[in-house]
Amino acid sequence: MTATKKTVISGKTTCPYCGVGCGVNLTIPDSVNQDVPPVSGDMDHPANFGRLCVKGSSLAQTIKFDDRLLAPMLTGQVVSWESAIETVSSKISQVVKDHGPDAFAFYLSGQILTEDYYVANKLAKGFIGTANVDTNSRLCMASAVVGYKRAFGSDTVPCNYEDLERCDLLIMVGSNAAWTHPILYQRIATAKKQRPDMKVVVIDPRETATCDIADLHLAIKPGSDAAIFSFLLSDSVQADIVDHDFIAKHTNGFETALMQARASTPNLSYTADFCGIGEQDLVRLVGWWRDTAKTITFYSQGVNQSSSGVDKCNAIINCHLATGRIGKEGAGPFSITGQPNAMGGREVGGLANQLAAHMDFATPGSQDLVQRFWQAPNMATENGLKAVDLFQAIEEGKVKVVWIMSTNPMVSLPDTAQVRRALEKCELVIVSDCKAHTDTTAMADVLFPATGWSEKDGTVTNSERRISRQRGLLPAPGKAKHDWWAICEVAKKMGFQSAFSYQSVHEIFAEHAALSAFENNGKRDFDIGHFSQITKAEYDALTPVQWPVPKGRPEGTQRMFENGRFFTPDGRARFVAITPSLPKHQASLEWPFTLNTGRVRDQWHTMTRTGDAASLAKHTAQPYVEIHPQDARQLGIKDKALVRLTSLYGEVLLKAKLSRAVAPSQVFVPIHWTQQFASAAVVSNLIPQVVDPLSGQPESKHAQVRLEAVEDICYGMIVSATPLSLADCLYWCRVPSEQGFHYEVVWPKGQTQASLKAMGAGQSMVTAAVKKTEWLEYSNPITQQIRVARLVDQTLTLLMYLHPQPESLMADWLISQLTINTALSASDRLAILVGIPANVEEKGEIVCSCYQVGSKQIKKAIATGICSVEALGDTLKCGTNCGSCLPELKRFIPVVAELSA
Numbered sequence: 001m002t003a004t005k006k007t008v009i010s011g012k013t014t015c016p017y018c019g020v021g022c023g024v025n026l027t028i029p030d031s032v033n034q035d036v037p038p039v040s041g042d043m044d045h046p047a048n049f050g051r052l053c054v055k056g057s058s059l060a061q062t063i064k065f066d067d068r069l070l071a072p073m074l075t076g077q078v079v080s081w082e083s084a085i086e087t088v089s090s091k092i093s094q095v096v097k098d099h100g101p102d103a104f105a106f107y108l109s110g111q112i113l114t115e116d117y118y119v120a121n122k123l124a125k126g127f128i129g130t131a132n133v134d135t136n137s138r139l140c141m142a143s144a145v146v147g148y149k150r151a152f153g154s155d156t157v158p159c160n161y162e163d164l165e166r167c168d169l170l171i172m173v174g175s176n177a178a179w180t181h182p183i184l185y186q187r188i189a190t191a192k193k194q195r196p197d198m199k200v201v202v203i204d205p206r207e208t209a210t211c212d213i214a215d216l217h218l219a220i221k222p223g224s225d226a227a228i229f230s231f232l233l234s235d236s237v238q239a240d241i242v243d244h245d246f247i248a249k250h251t252n253g254f255e256t257a258l259m260q261a262r263a264s265t266p267n268l269s270y271t272a273d274f275c276g277i278g279e280q281d282l283v284r285l286v287g288w289w290r291d292t293a294k295t296i297t298f299y300s301q302g303v304n305q306s307s308s309g310v311d312k313c314n315a316i317i318n319c320h321l322a323t324g325r326i327g328k329e330g331a332g333p334f335s336i337t338g339q340p341n342a343m344g345g346r347e348v349g350g351l352a353n354q355l356a357a358h359m360d361f362a363t364p365g366s367q368d369l370v371q372r373f374w375q376a377p378n379m380a381t382e383n384g385l386k387a388v389d390l391f392q393a394i395e396e397g398k399v400k401v402v403w404i405m406s407t408n409p410m411v412s413l414p415d416t417a418q419v420r421r422a423l424e425k426c427e428l429v430i431v432s433d434c435k436a437h438t439d440t441t442a443m444a445d446v447l448f449p450a451t452g453w454s455e456k457d458g459t460v461t462n463s464e465r466r467i468s469r470q471r472g473l474l475p476a477p478g479k480a481k482h483d484w485w486a487i488c489e490v491a492k493k494m495g496f497q498s499a500f501s502y503q504s505v506h507e508i509f510a511e512h513a514a515l516s517a518f519e520n521n522g523k524r525d526f527d528i529g530h531f532s533q534i535t536k537a538e539y540d541a542l543t544p545v546q547w548p549v550p551k552g553r554p555e556g557t558q559r560m561f562e563n564g565r566f567f568t569p570d571g572r573a574r575f576v577a578i579t580p581s582l583p584k585h586q587a588s589l590e591w592p593f594t595l596n597t598g599r600v601r602d603q604w605h606t607m608t609r610t611g612d613a614a615s616l617a618k619h620t621a622q623p624y625v626e627i628h629p630q631d632a633r634q635l636g637i638k639d640k641a642l643v644r645l646t647s648l649y650g651e652v653l654l655k656a657k658l659s660r661a662v663a664p665s666q667v668f669v670p671i672h673w674t675q676q677f678a679s680a681a682v683v684s685n686l687i688p689q690v691v692d693p694l695s696g697q698p699e700s701k702h703a704q705v706r707l708e709a710v711e712d713i714c715y716g717m718i719v720s721a722t723p724l725s726l727a728d729c730l731y732w733c734r735v736p737s738e739q740g741f742h743y744e745v746v747w748p749k750g751q752t753q754a755s756l757k758a759m760g761a762g763q764s765m766v767t768a769a770v771k772k773t774e775w776l777e778y779s780n781p782i783t784q785q786i787r788v789a790r791l792v793d794q795t796l797t798l799l800m801y802l803h804p805q806p807e808s809l810m811a812d813w814l815i816s817q818l819t820i821n822t823a824l825s826a827s828d829r830l831a832i833l834v835g836i837p838a839n840v841e842e843k844g845e846i847v848c849s850c851y852q853v854g855s856k857q858i859k860k861a862i863a864t865g866i867c868s869v870e871a872l873g874d875t876l877k878c879g880t881n882c883g884s885c886l887p888e889l890k891r892f893i894p895v896v897a898e899l900s901a
């Protein structure tokens with residue numbers, strides 16, 4: 001390995017995954033210098049101080065072009081940008097002329113950059129004249145936005161990440177931060193280790209990895225969270241811990257909210273029963289709440305994705321206002337965003353019920369102000385359609401052109417059958433994406449090739465209001481272009497040249513900053529006027545900063561509301577009277593199981609990026625449903641067996657994962673798998689289009705389902721040097737791999753032989769004429785196992801294992817055999833058929849993705865006497881890089897100790 005220090009490209013950027021917004025150093029070495037790690041954490045970034053989780057650490061693996069969309073496409077044919085833009089702009093102009101501006105809509109994403117968002121919002125709301133600009137952030141934190149606005153008069157996150165480290169009580173509600181916001185979680189875990197008296201409470205129906213640091217886990221009845229905070233409010237009065245001075249000087253509506261809280265949660269016993277938790281557990285939380293001034297409530301999708309998500313947010317905020325635990329170090333209601341730039345979208349007004357720069361249509365004078373600033377000819381005058389309503393309007397034919405950008409609504413919106421009907425009916429579906437094949441690009445009439453992470457250039461804002469640069473360090477491949485460029489080209493073609501003739505992305509940021517400061521004078525929270533004259537050089541050198549950054553305050557603002565002044569007309573925060581309610585659909589005889597959804601540790605959203613990193617697929621290779629063992633026993637479902645989940649809206653097929661982490665009668669399914677990766681695993685198929693009436697956010701964490709074991713089937717694993725068509729499988733899952741193609745399959749019994757023959761014959765016909773093809777076969781009539789290998793010119797090209805029960809095979813080793821170019825020896829041939837090589841250690845399921853350490857290795861090490869996570873790290877290196885696996889490693893130690901006892 002050479003020590004040459006020459007590199008081609010290097011610079012600081014920001015991770016494109018979660019709302020933590022970690023700083024990343026990206027270094028692309030030249031071909032000589034392979035010893036520079038391509039991705040590392042930015043030591044100077046205040047979100048992560050050099051750390052990255054496993055997803056961030058694997059970013060370099062995702063810089064590949066296998067499935068990139070590299071040219072504009074019109075109905076499946078490559079066309080020039082000019083032609084694509086002409087088609088799109090003329091169609092938008094035509095439908096607007098014939099049917100009005102609301103016949104057009106944008107559906108955007110928390111993945112795009114603030115500058116992309118800004119020009120889309122400006123085009124739609126100021127120049128086309130529609131507020132139909134919604135985003136997948138609607139599915140993530142729309143309830144938090146409305147909750148903040150109701151309470152503060154503005155969409156203001158009051159806290160920062162340091163507050164999480166400095167609080168004495170952290171209540172984490174509806175958040176599995178250990179997996180969804182790993183670096184933030186690790187900062188919290190470190191703080192707790194340093195100050196063991198710091199209390200952590202997790203409120204979640206499921207026992208997640210986050211519970212690893214919890215002093216108390218309240219496994220509440222799904223959706224009952226608001227009752228806990230309603231009770232805390234009334235108890236705060238009872239215990240006389242309210243801040244009377246703060247309430248009198250800085251708030252309105254306390255008495256009404258208190259009355260409602262007392263009426264809806266009259267006592268502790270009622271509340272515990274409503275939430276399905278033990279009274280003693282609630283007593284512990286109440287005691288800590290009473291005694292701890294420095295309290296943060298940290299909440300995420302488990303709160304927001306609910307038919308009463310906004311009320312839940314306000315129930316939380318009420319408690320902080322009543323006790324004056326806001327605007328102070330280590331205190332406040334802290335909503336954590338899921339996506340890297342959900343906050344940036346909020347800032348520009350990229351939601352259908354926002355206008356621009358944190359202004360809305362309802363505030364007198366706002367519309368006029370924005371119109372004058374933009375010199376907009378066709379200003380929208382009222383809220384547009386929120387995501388679920390938008391796709392219903394598309395199906396009804398009211399919206400005729402939709403431009404979807406960087407998101408996958410065919411997977412993420414509830415009731416995907418409805419979304420399909422809508423997109424099939426829509427006159428023109430435009431999709432901008434960097435990927436050629438997603439469930440949504442499959443529905444597009446026009447495809448715009450977009451730049452992706454490491455090429456995109458602009459800004460993002462993380463969960464603590466910190467604006468960072470995502471830098472375009474690599475050149476755009478093929479004909480890919482930035483989203484802001486495509487929007488501006490369409491706008492110019494529609495006749496809006498002067499308003500969209502930006503020469504550089506920094507000009508868009510400067511205009512966005514100038515709008516935020518325009519006639520603001522401290523009236524609006526979002527003010528980044530300091531940047532309104534920013535030059536290209538300053539923009540390129542921009543360092544992370546928390547807004548507001550008004551003129552004269554370049555250092556930004558660490559914490560909000562320190563002066564007790566809010567952004568309501570009278571400057572006072574508002575209490576909101578809340579009645580806790582449960583999810584709209586409840587269990588019935590027909591639909592007895594309550595479905596919960598969420599994320600796995602190593603995947604992000606619909607896998608369009610993380611699915612490219614083979615190492616990330618090792619932790620959780622297949623989609624699954626988590627079922628309590630008691631339910632599984634009653635239904636005859638075995639671990640890893642195929643299960644059918646059905647709701648009123650659709651069905652999915654998943655492998656069973658038996659676990660006591662879910663309560664009986666509840667199941668959990670991850671959100672990530674799409675039709676690109678599995679035959680029938682899109683969990684949104686099961687989710688009804690129930691939304692919060694105020695925020696429009698879907699209740700995506702809740703559906704009622706039934707389960708059944710799928711019987712008379714045969715399980716299989718296939719590794720192949722070439723992609724396979726598995727259309728006749730009952731179930732297939734493509735597991736990302738770097739060395740070939742790995743599929744997990746299930747066939748109906750009886751169909752297996754015919755399918756195998758068809759697959760083998762089809763393959764061999766191609767090669768037989770020119771190469772020598774051999775088939776190795778083993779079958780056992782007693783165990784019903786069948787194993788088949790195909791060798792072409794003595795090298796392995798295809799392996800198929802079939803068995804009546806789900807089995808774990810050494811998939812990694814088998815796949816690695818595809819790349820061995822030398823002729824296979826007799827012992828290699830035998831090992832391939834047996835599936836277990838001699839002299840290769842079986843790892844078991846991968847726990848540590850960074851060092852690819854598996855469960856069997858960990859158990860073996862513990863059996864030798866290792867009894868701490870640190871010692872495991874010393875021996876196997878597991879847990880010593882990103883730390884994402886630490887909660888799982890901890891769990892191994894008692895398990896193995898018990899086994900050996």
Ligand code: SF4
Pocket residue numbers: 015016017018019020021022048051052053054055056057180181182183184
């Ligand atoms: S915590 Fe992980 S996924 Fe989130 S921003 Fe940081 S590195 Fe990226």
